[in-house]
Amino acid sequence: MKLYRCKDIAKACGVTPRYIRRRAEQENWCFTLKRNQNGRPKRLYFFSALPPDIKQKIIEHEVDLSEVPRLEVHDQAPCPILPKHLNNPKIARKFKVAQFLRSLPRGAGRESAAQMLADLYGVHRATIWRWVQWVENRNVKTQENDFVLPKSKAFSPQALAYGMAVYARNMRCGRKAAYRALQQKAYRSNWKIGDYSSFTRLLKKVPADIWTRIEKGELGFELECVPKIIRNWLAVPVQSIICGDQKIFDYEIYDPETDSIIIPNGYLWMDCASRFINGAWIELGHYNSFTVGYSLREALRYGVPEEIFTDWGKPEGSNHISHIRKSIQELCYTGNFSDFTDKYYFSHKKAQPMKPWQKPIENIMNQIDLILKEHFPPGYRKRQADAWTNKEVQKKLKSERKKNELMTVHEFIELVFKVIDEHNQRKKRLREGTTIVPAKIYKEGLESQTRLRLPDTTLDYICLPTFQRVPKQGKVGVQVRKGDFREYFSFKLSGYEYVQVSVDPYNPEAPAVLTDPEGNFIDLAEPVPRAVPGESNTVSERFFKARAEYMKEIRTKAQALKDAFGLVDRKEVLAIGKTAHTARKARKEKDFREEAREHQKKQAKVVKMEARRERKRLAQALEEPVLETDGRFQIPEDSRARYRLWKDLDARHDELNAEEYAFWKHFQSTADFHAYKTLEEDFGDAFLGCVK
Numbered sequence: 001m002k003l004y005r006c007k008d009i010a011k012a013c014g015v016t017p018r019y020i021r022r023r024a025e026q027e028n029w030c031f032t033l034k035r036n037q038n039g040r041p042k043r044l045y046f047f048s049a050l051p052p053d054i055k056q057k058i059i060e061h062e063v064d065l066s067e068v069p070r071l072e073v074h075d076q077a078p079c080p081i082l083p084k085h086l087n088n089p090k091i092a093r094k095f096k097v098a099q100f101l102r103s104l105p106r107g108a109g110r111e112s113a114a115q116m117l118a119d120l121y122g123v124h125r126a127t128i129w130r131w132v133q134w135v136e137n138r139n140v141k142t143q144e145n146d147f148v149l150p151k152s153k154a155f156s157p158q159a160l161a162y163g164m165a166v167y168a169r170n171m172r173c174g175r176k177a178a179y180r181a182l183q184q185k186a187y188r189s190n191w192k193i194g195d196y197s198s199f200t201r202l203l204k205k206v207p208a209d210i211w212t213r214i215e216k217g218e219l220g221f222e223l224e225c226v227p228k229i230i231r232n233w234l235a236v237p238v239q240s241i242i243c244g245d246q247k248i249f250d251y252e253i254y255d256p257e258t259d260s261i262i263i264p265n266g267y268l269w270m271d272c273a274s275r276f277i278n279g280a281w282i283e284l285g286h287y288n289s290f291t292v293g294y295s296l297r298e299a300l301r302y303g304v305p306e307e308i309f310t311d312w313g314k315p316e317g318s319n320h321i322s323h324i325r326k327s328i329q330e331l332c333y334t335g336n337f338s339d340f341t342d343k344y345y346f347s348h349k350k351a352q353p354m355k356p357w358q359k360p361i362e363n364i365m366n367q368i369d370l371i372l373k374e375h376f377p378p379g380y381r382k383r384q385a386d387a388w389t390n391k392e393v394q395k396k397l398k399s400e401r402k403k404n405e406l407m408t409v410h411e412f413i414e415l416v417f418k419v420i421d422e423h424n425q426r427k428k429r430l431r432e433g434t435t436i437v438p439a440k441i442y443k444e445g446l447e448s449q450t451r452l453r454l455p456d457t458t459l460d461y462i463c464l465p466t467f468q469r470v471p472k473q474g475k476v477g478v479q480v481r482k483g484d485f486r487e488y489f490s491f492k493l494s495g496y497e498y499v500q501v502s503v504d505p506y507n508p509e510a511p512a513v514l515t516d517p518e519g520n521f522i523d524l525a526e527p528v529p530r531a532v533p534g535e536s537n538t539v540s541e542r543f544f545k546a547r548a549e550y551m552k553e554i555r556t557k558a559q560a561l562k563d564a565f566g567l568v569d570r571k572e573v574l575a576i577g578k579t580a581h582t583a584r585k586a587r588k589e590k591d592f593r594e595e596a597r598e599h600q601k602k603q604a605k606v607v608k609m610e611a612r613r614e615r616k617r618l619a620q621a622l623e624e625p626v627l628e629t630d631g632r633f634q635i636p637e638d639s640r641a642r643y644r645l646w647k648d649l650d651a652r653h654d655e656l657n658a659e660e661y662a663f664w665k666h667f668q669s670t671a672d673f674h675a676y677k678t679l680e681e682d683f684g685d686a687f688l689g690c691v692k
Contacts, residue, residue, distance in 0.1 A: 154194025238445030
């Protein structure tokens, strides 16, 4: 909600601030306190809590809605709203609201402005946006439009405008249907109209580009009507410009671990020069910032490009992706598709020769869908425009659900990366008039040029989501996502007010990288196991464990794109910086811990084997019958007598034979021995006298 100072309210109402302060105190206006630059508290009043007359003055001060643009149907484009209709206060109010909101650019407080208008007129904010949609659906045209109706003696201007408007709103019905609707309207309104042939001739006088723009939209108009220039992406070095976008797969898959149906998403990155898909990641659900970061990591393994373009929407605009962009901002440029349009789309002022105008990633998405359909996978769920076709598709999907014929997660992962590999290996006919194989062009381009390549450890560290936390008792807690809360422990956390924690979102058992606020490496923190009884087999636990296994498989498949070119053995050009140093220290610490853990496992295994051999040998020795040849060594049945015998054997330890040594070794590990030993230490000679 927007807040207003007393000075701003007074300026909008044309009164003094003293009057506003006095009235606010008398009427108890709701306010909040906020300190200014000098540290003094200032009162800020909520717009929703202001009186109606004050709200009206503020709206009229911020935007002038007093004048309503004149509509001239005789000279302008067809419009179902006539000037006489604007005399209706309800229609005029809708038009004022729509004109005000459409005049504001996106991101310039349109939602808050809509809320202000809703509070002013006493309606809900959704009603304001319905008014705007109502006006836009009627195609209101003002004097700024330069389209003029064709001149005709047989048709009155009102009739011709109405007929063209009916035909433009639904061109699929045809011209004859529009003429019949015009006849009915002309009969009721007493308009002058000509015959059908005259109407068709007038429609043909309208430029064909205008009908194309109405029928196929802005993109279809650019594809068919905008003149092209010679362009060639192959003139651009590979891996210099990459673009990416989300991919919502049109299939349902089955997860046997959680017994649920999933609609998978993905994120794909493509090299604009060769059309090679160099980065791919699959998300079991809706894509998020982790999907974008991990797919970008796979694309950056081939080398750091000069420009990166994508839709920096909500997941792409998160703190995690902002951290990645900040880490590579000195190496490459990250821009929006609007910047891509201004630079590479067709424009009379900005058109560049040898550069294509179309965003290539959209075409690649369509090709991926076509190759997927060639494999005839089950679970196709996309709704069709045709009613009968859509009914059959949904019927088939429902049958596959009942019969458990949907693809499993493993099968879907295998299929998607197989399709990506097929796309990269297929021949493609380009608009430039040549035929290429993306993988071949991409490989030759990488081998013929030297491009900055970051180590895998640095890329892994950059793409990990980072959280700032305050350590408590050597622990830090991180809420990675909903239902995934983790705790990490490290002895080196003491002494820090707050630290940065970098975690692997797809592997709860992986250690976290701890750094100070400046990015210097502190330690690796081990995850704290959850010791809650009865919660180790819940649905959430099984879901996170299963997803961790799936993500390992996806990472293996994604890295196989790079391994196919043999680029792993090629020498990498390292970028030296604080991020690289921190990643290197974290990798060394992790390798050291893994080696120490393996060494401990080996040592424990050796000790266990030795203990097993000793137990076996001792058991065999005790199972052997007591020597009765000379009758000198027999094991008594009384526990005190056994302890007295052990004392005697211990006194001549060096002169024992095999049977005596076996008894002496075995008895000192029994409970009777420890009990009598304690009594001897406590009572000394008194206890020994009782034993004797």
